[in-house]
Structures are given as structure tokens and as C-alpha cells.
Amino acid sequence: MQHQLTRDITADERESFRRDGVVCLRSMFDADWIERMQRAIDEAIADPGPMHLDMDQGAAGTFHGDSFVWTWHDDFRAFVFDSPAPEIARQVLGARERVTLFFDTLLVKEPGSEAVTPWHHDQPYWPVDGEQVCTVWTPFDPVTRTSGAVEYLIGSHRWGKRFQPQSFTGDDRYGNSLEPMPDIEARRDQHEFVIFETEPGDCIVHHGLTVHAAPGNSNPGVRRRALATRFCGDDVTYRPEGSFQPLIREPGIESGAPLECDLFPRVWSP
Template sequence: MSTAIADIGIDYPRSGLIRPVSDEERAAYARDGAAVVRGVIPQDWVEFMREAVTRLIEESDPSSQNYADDGDPRFFSLTFPWMFDDAFKAWAIHGPLAEVARQVLTDANKIIFFYDQIFAKEPGATKATPWHQDLPFLPVKGEQQVRIWVPFDTATADGGAVHYLRGSHLWGKIYHPIGFKPLPEIVETYKNSPYEDMPDFEAEYDSYDWLVAEAEPGDLLLHDPRTVHGSRGNRTERYRRAITSFYVGDGATWNPHAANMFRNKNLTGHVTAPDLEVGGSIECDMFPQVWP
């Protein structure tokens, strides 16, 4: 076992998935590039991780980000919390999501955990998550990739539910990554992307077919990293707290292109990218095998 995941110094839930991902949900994911999987995360994990997310929000570590405009309610984010907090390590490595990834990436011989990220919109946080794909941020190449978004509060259309552009993962197009906040250092990082400019999906929103993924605690969202997605602001009086967890199969390879996330020090400056062979496996202490 990787030394990075061997020891967890806290007690954590031991419950597994309430039920498996269904054939219909896998088919929706393959067709649309996103799917809502309802009623699969046990309540003890929901409560455990809601508390963990809230704790890190309140700590406001300097490595976290606030994508909201100055003076507005926060749009909080933090990458790689699993590397610094045992609750997130338990969730990533021993929680139910590794089994979800195994059930989705059916042709993989191994499941590898890549990274996690907190996304939390405070009540009244009207800042939208801009339309984007995940893949152009990632130093990973290959088909065996899945991102799993888990809400710990009700996510409604007016409360920050994620919007997915159905079928966009099959267009064969990867778009230039953009920062969630137009800071000069972020703009500079992403300007050397090898990808093409993104259309104005906001201006043409009504001409596309969107999945507005309203969800409850206990549900999860599957999405392909090539799927265009984003969310509106949180116009409710409740939090919208969520964690995204990214898993890959052994067919995924290391692809540290010029605009990958590790070059955005505003986002990942608190961690160091591993020295891996381009085109080789990503498995290492930072990206550990979680199944089998």
C-alpha cells in the first residue's frame, strides 16, 4: 500500500454504497456525458463529510480560493484537501466513491485516485461557475476518467445546481481553460493552452440541451471531464457544499501540457506535481491506487 494512504488517524464511517450504479445510469452517463445517481451515499458519510467541509471553510486556509467578487458572499474552493486532512483522505480512499469509479470505468484493471476539490457557495453567493470542461486543466490523457460531484446540501436550480451540456463530451472538441476569477496570474497561466477558444455558451444557452442536475444529499453526479458544464449562483438562504473527486483507470497517462492545473500556483501552489514520465502511468504516492 502507498505510504501516502496507509495511515488515517481518525475514526470514519465504514459503510459502503447503498446500491450499485444501474445500467440505466451508466447509459445516461455514456450518452449525455453526465448523470444523476440518486440515493447511493450513506447518511453517515454525508454527515461526516458535511462537517469536514464546513470545518475547512471556517479555517479558510491561505491555499483556498474565493471566486466571488470582493464583498460578496463566498464561493469557496480548495484543491487536494485529502493530502492534508484525514477526513478527506478517508473519503477519497476508503469511502464509497472508489467503488462508484470501478462500476463506471468498467474496462479498467485498476482505479487510481487523482485529486479532490471543495466547491462551496455561501447563501446569496451569486457568482456563477463559468462554462468549462475539466479535461483541459488536467495533466492526464486517456478515456478512463470520471469525476464524481457529491452535494452535502440540497442543490436546486436557484441554489447552484450544476448544468451539463448534454453530449458535449462526444464533440471531439477540447476548449481553452479559463480561470474562475480573472486574476492576471491565472490568465497568464492558461493563455498557452494547446486547445481552441470556447463558444459563448451563455449567450446561446437556450439553443442547447442542458441537464440541470438538481440533487439531494445522498445523491451524486457523474460527469465526463470533456463535458461542458457550469452553474448559476446560489440565490437561496442555504449553503451549497460539495466535493468533486476525480478517479482514473490504469489506461490514463501523464500529460503535463503547458496550461495544466499545476502551473496555476493560485490553485495548486500548496502541492508539488510529481516527476512522472510523459505518456506513462500516473500512479504514485500523490495519485494512489484505490482498487483493487
């Protein structure tokens, strides 16, 4: 089973991430990882963890979510420590001292799911400060526009904004303490967007402040199984004040400390 990258990430790919806030990397995971994680995802759906969420929002179909899966499922733990994902994050972020795992999120839109992922960016949900924050979004089924491909607003990570988190379950659990997300759909002519259709083995890396959204899965008979693994680099610290993200347990570190502990383990060192 592949542990190292099959190729280095190119300077152009790293520049795309820096400039656009997102980059699609093709053929980064081998067939063994794909098959192993397909089985593991189905096991995790059948026997979900304590952070499981029903994200259907009252819509038709099934949208399964779960977080911190690595803490209780051996295959997910292997993925975050032993797959190419940490090295992908290191090269894209440009980390030199460390890469730590923040958490993982399982996101599965079954065929016929009408649940829409609203426009949002990730980092305002999270108890972290720093620039080197990314998500490695890895699909384990072919993903097209009709089966739930994510759409990204190019350059939005450089707006200097933190918008109010929205609940994926359709309620108002996060309140309204931050500036609301602009009506992106009403202003599409003012922005530039990108959608990557992907195959198993590809991954998409996006910055923690890149605004993105996704439709439901209207493609009959085609699942959309994906794992979003959140990694942090050298400059990231723990900041629980004002955070909206529930954690599976308390990390036991002080505010302002480097994001590294048993709950946020180091997955890469020089």
C-alpha cells in the same frame, strides 16, 4: 459507516454516462458520511489548505475553493479511500485494472454568493491523457436551481474538442493557447441541457470533457457544500505538457507514465 455501495449502478445509468457525459445517482452515501463530511468541510473552510482560492470573482457573497484537501485532512482522505466514491467511479467508467485518484476539489457557495461558475470542461485544465476520466460531484446540502445546481451540456464530451480553460478567480492566468469556449448562452437552442436538483447522499458523475456551468447561490439561508472528487481509470496517463492545473507538489513520474504514484494513489484494484 458505509464503505460498499448500497446498490450496483444500473446498466441504464452507465449508458447515460456514456451517452450524455453525465449521470445523477441517487442515495449513494449514507447519513454517517454526510454528517462526517459536513463537519469536515466546515473545518477545512475555517483552516484552509495551501491550494485555497477565493473564487468570488469580485461578486457579492462567498465562494470558497480548495484542492488536494485529502493530502492534509484525515476525513477527506477517508472519503477518497473508504467511501463508496471509488467504486462509483469504477462502475461508471468501466475500469477493470485500476482506479486512481487525481485530486479533490472543495466547492462551497454560501447563501447570497453571486459568483457564477463559467461554462467550461475540466480535462483541458489537467495534466492527463485518456478517456476514463470523471468527477464524482457529491453535495452535502440540498441543491436546487436557485442554490447553485450545475447545468450540463448533454453529449459535449463527444465533440472531440478541448477548449481554453478559464480562471475561476476572474483573471487571465491561463492565457489563450486553445480554441475559446463557444458562447453557449447565445446558442442554447442548438443544444440539449440537463440540471439535477440533488439531496445529500446523491452524487453526479460527469466525464472530464463534459461542458458545464453553475449559477450563484441566491437561496437565502441554504448553503451549497460540495466535493468534486476526480478519478481516472485504466487508460489514463500523466501529461504535464501544456497543462494549466497547479498541483500541490510534483508527482515524480514521467510524462506518458500511468497516472499512479503517491500523489495520484490507486483507490481501487481488482
